[in-house]
Structures are given as C-alpha cells and as structure tokens.
Amino acid sequence: MIRSDIKALSAYHVPDSAGMIKLDAMENPFTLREDLRRQWLDVLADVEINRYPDADMAELRGKIAAHAGVDTDQVLLGNGSDEIIQMILLSVCTGACVVPSPTFVMYDLISHWLKRPVATVPLSADFQLDADQFLQVCxxxxxxxxxxxxxxxxxxxxxxxxxxxxxxxxxxxxxxxxEAYGPFSERSHTHLLAKNVMILRTFSKLGWAGLRLGYLIGEAEQVAHLNKVRMPYNINALTQASASFLLDHFNIFEQQAANIRAERERVMAGLSCMGGVETFPSQTNFVLLRVADADTVFEQLKQRGILIKNMNSARGLLANCLRITIGASSENDAVLTALEEILI
Ligand SMILES: Cc1ncc(COP(=O)(O)O)c(C=O)c1O
Structure with missing residues (x-):
C-alpha cells in the first residue's frame, strides 16, 4: 500500500522543549505586547469560523504585495513557506532539483516525496558557493x-x-x-525577479511562526500557474485575520528584528572570546559554531535547561557544529554563561 521509500523515512522530529529555554528553531523570542494582544483578540472574535476562509485572499495578498513593493497578482500565499516549496516542486517539469549542501532540508525532503532527483553542490569549508560549479551541475x-x-x-x-x-x-x-532570513540580512534579491527567478519569504522568523504564513513573489503569469496546485483555503481564517491585523503594526516586528540583529552581534562577540569555539559569520537570527565535541556540549546545555540544535549528525562540513537561535537578551546571557562553564 505505502511506497517503500516512504516507509523508509522518519517523520520530521520536533524535540520536546517543555520548560526549556528554546533556542533550536529560529523563532522570534518576543510575545505580543499586552495592548496589541487585546486588540488582536477583538479582531479574532469577529472571525466567522463556521464559514470557509476567503479563498482568493486578494486583500491580504494586496497588503503583503504593498509591503514587498510588488503587485497583488505577483504574490502566492502558503501555509508556511514549506507549503510553497511543495507547490513549486509539484508544478515544475520533471527533472532534477539542484541545491547547495548543506542547506535547508525541506528542498531535498519534498523532492524525494515527489520522486524528483536531487543533485547537491558542496559548499567550501568556509561555506562559500561556487557559482560556476553550481551552473555546471545544473x-x-x-x-x-x-x-x-x-x-x-x-x-x-x-x-x-x-x-x-x-x-x-x-x-x-x-x-x-x-529569503526566510531576509529580515536579519543586509540585502534582498527582489531586483533579480524574472520569469524564472522567484523570491520565497516567510513571516515565521519575524514572530509569527505559530500562524504558518509564507509567500512567494514571482511574475504574475507564473504565480497564476503555481496557484492551481494550491490547496483551496490553505490559509485558515484565523491566520488571515491575524496577518492582516499584524501587518498594520509591522514596525514592531521590524524593531524586534533590529534588536535580534544587535543581540546576534553581542552573542557572536561573546562566543569569539571563548577558547575552543569556532564561529562563522551570520546574517540570520541564529549563529553556527563548531566545538571539539558537539554531542557533549549539546547534552550539557540540555541538562542546564537550554535547547539548541545539534548539527553534528549531518557530519561533513557540519561535523561538531551547533546552531543556536538568537533569543531574548536574558536567554542569550544564559547560553553564553552555560557555554563558558561547559567549555572550561
Ligand atoms: C531557509 C528556510 N526556508 C524556509 C523555511 C520554512 O519556514 P516556514 O515553513 O515556517 O515558513 C525555513 C525554516 O526553518 C528555512 O530555514
């Protein structure tokens, strides 16, 4: 009944983080301000959950388009950008998908679900990408x-x-x-948009991970084709209402991103002073570091109530690497103090 390659897979594992300082999933650490939370709840109270949500979402797409500086018909919404990756891989002609290695796992995973071959282009030891090599593999x-x-x-x-x-x-x-980490980086790529170049973004890292909302920007004709494989009503009514409300207060999230960028530099400076830690430049809301024994450091942080992501099992370029999401100031202090104790 079930395909053997699907049987051989493991389901996406999300570790239990109850009661821990959670720095494993690139979430924004800040909760909604109390006055805003009350206004938001008023908005949600008016949502008619007995009705299907707005299927076309022209208004919400319009708001997002205005925010991104493009036209409404250039925007496709997904239940997280993961869902848009799936729509793309469903729609594009049969043929290989090429990705750098290491990179975000869902490109490879969803390709395999859809029986699309994947070719990888290894990054250099300092994680640089060779464009000529990439194009040769393509x-x-x-x-x-x-x-x-x-x-x-x-x-x-x-x-x-x-x-x-x-x-x-x-x-x-x-x-x-x-551009999932665009809000934390120094540049965007909107100027490269073309018939065959699209930009993918998400609100997850900016503070709305629980809403599940991502968007694709592309040429209108291509977006219209991809829209045909979008599940009807893929963005639920509560998410639509929430996003529309939160977009009116977007400066708050931009300020939070600025705060996270500043904290990232502080964490990076703290890590750079520690013996036995190799750090890598980051333009995201996380830092990657290498230690002598990542498994032990990961476990010892866990014992101290701090959950980060251990990348060691990927081996290769990620051997003994740990990924730490930038959290609130006190959480970052906690992880720096713990690492100092562990690495002595
Ligand atoms: C590069 C990249 N793209 C996309 C995503 C998926 O984001 P979401 O499905 O929450 O929009 C992630 C999540 O970690 C990511 O790292």
Missing part, C-alpha cells in the same frame, strides 16, 4: 529547479551578490531564492 543534471537560501540555513552566511546574480542569469530552469 547543466549536467538538466535541472528544472534550484533553491538558494539567501542567507543559508544552517550555515547562516549570505553568499555574495555576484554569486547569486551569476546563477540567476546563467540558469534557465526555475531559481527560487529563499
């Missing part, structure tokens, strides 16, 4: 689609603009530039 594999997370997860770095531009101009399949 040509060799007759690739139809490629994903570039800019900045990249889990490495945290942003490849130079010239690298991304060279790939955008040299690849004739669909290139998806995933």
């Amino acid at each position: 040509a060799r594999e007759k690739a139809e689609v490629a994903f570039l997370a800019c900045p990249n997860n889990p490495t945290g770095n942003l490849w130079p603009e010239a690298t991304v531009q060279k790939i955008a101009e040299g690849f004739d399949g669909l290139l998806v530039i995933d």
